[in-house]
Amino acid sequence: MNTNSTPRLLFGDLEVGGRLPPLSHRVTATTVVLGALASRDWRPMHHDKDFAIERNGTRDIFINTPNNAAWFERYITDWTGPFGRLGRLSFQMKTPVFPGDEMRFDGTITALATDGEGCGWVDLELDISVDGQTRTVGTARVAVPADAADNPWKRRGARWQP
Template sequence: MSTPQLLHGAITVGDDLPPLDHEVTATTVVLGALASRDWRPMHHDYDFAVNRNGTQDIFLNTPNLAAWFERYITDWTGPTGRLGKMTFRMRDSVYPKDLMTIRGTVTAAEVTPDACGWVDIDITLAVGDRVCTTCAARVAVPIDEDDNPWSRRGDTWAP
């Protein structure tokens, strides 16, 4: 396999993933909402967001937050990383003009009896000191250069 890949043996509990900074704009919010086919007005209509929802501006929608977390994780694992599960909790919203920072730390790493290499990661998306969303993710990575988590099907894939 010629694509770069992070192998399970190179990962240690407590490892920090490289942080990711991004300047959010109104385009970020609207593009993310429309890409996820989310037509609700609080993600594109300032007046609705402020005067109906009581928020300070339009804000990133949930499916797009998931896409940001996925990008963050697979930037680290490379394309052989296969997401198994994500749980995320929204504490606060992300608005245009926010500089959001995503950080992650490995909390567990195990190879199951059927030789699947799992890694658990705690991820935080924050704007300054304001934690907006937290995410607990479980991702499978290859245990050696011949392993490919994407080849698992049916009972051999147990996220």
């Protein structure tokens, strides 16, 4: 049996205040440009340093919004495994992330709830920092299996209430 087909994280194993393992990543210009082009974001401040400096007043090109979302998703599902299903994601990029920065991701469980359909919801507080200074803050709501037989991805219609 494919080991990916068995949930690795179950709702009952979690506690409020629990922390996700941190993740660190050194950002390069390639990181920024790959993320921008993968998200079909052709705006020049994500690939043209002169434009970013002159028009945005920033010191360099910087990570774009949809790519920041993709980074958060990767961070969350690294932890949940493939059975984790994202219901909501919200974030504010307070200060841009530039080439040369080492991003550090942190996450904390702020609430645990089971809805009327038996779906196990985990609320997370998220943070991206560089050298201890917060750059982006966010929150997420992710469904994880209530038990070994549950699979959030199979929930449809009224059984999925993000």
